[in-house]
Amino acid sequence: MIPDYCKTDKPVNEAVRFVADGMLGRLSKWLRILGFDTAYDPALDDHALLRLARAEGRVLLTCDRELAHRRGARSFLVESTDLASQLREVINGLHLGLDAAFSRCPVCNTPLATLERAAVRDRVPPHVLETHTEFRHCPHCNRVYWPGTHRARMLETLAKVQVESGK
Numbered sequence: 001m002i003p004d005y006c007k008t009d010k011p012v013n014e015a016v017r018f019v020a021d022g023m024l025g026r027l028s029k030w031l032r033i034l035g036f037d038t039a040y041d042p043a044l045d046d047h048a049l050l051r052l053a054r055a056e057g058r059v060l061l062t063c064d065r066e067l068a069h070r071r072g073a074r075s076f077l078v079e080s081t082d083l084a085s086q087l088r089e090v091i092n093g094l095h096l097g098l099d100a101a102f103s104r105c106p107v108c109n110t111p112l113a114t115l116e117r118a119a120v121r122d123r124v125p126p127h128v129l130e131t132h133t134e135f136r137h138c139p140h141c142n143r144v145y146w147p148g149t150h151r152a153r154m155l156e157t158l159a160k161v162q163v164e165s166g167k
């Protein structure tokens with residue numbers, strides 16, 4: 001169920017940003033994979049979460065009903081406990097588009113930059129260099145990403161989320 005104050009006929013701006021509570025680490029990682037700017041730090045307490053949501057105009061994602069109803073920040077109550085259902089809740093509940101998937105570092109939330117093959121020569125295993133042409137890297141934590149089996153599995157999970165949502 002979506003709190004009344006979150007119900008809207010208008011799709012949320014593509015630039016929607018989130019801050020997630022300490023229970024929602026996996027969901028946060030997935031929202032980042034989908035390209036959404038999602039702040040996540042399990043060390044933040046309720047007060048700090050609300051303050052960050054307010055200061056940066058982030059939607060607070062929380063499984064805490066009481067916290068979701070605090071005034072002063074826009075919140076979204078996540079009621080499911082399994083990841084696929086949580087994703088479905090957030091994607092459908094806030095009418096999120098999925099066009100920006102794989103554009104953000106799932107580890108540190110930084111937008112990824114494209115890398116030429118030559119630039120990753122010493123940074124990925126030889127068989128990866130041979131079999132891929134598309135590389136991205138995180139300018140913040142320096143991780144290199146490429147479309148691999150990892151991504152295929154993620155797309156499978158995502159497909160499931162969308163099918164189950166009836167869209």
Ligand SMILES: [Zn+2]
Binds near residue numbers: 106138139141143
């Ligand atoms: Zn990173």
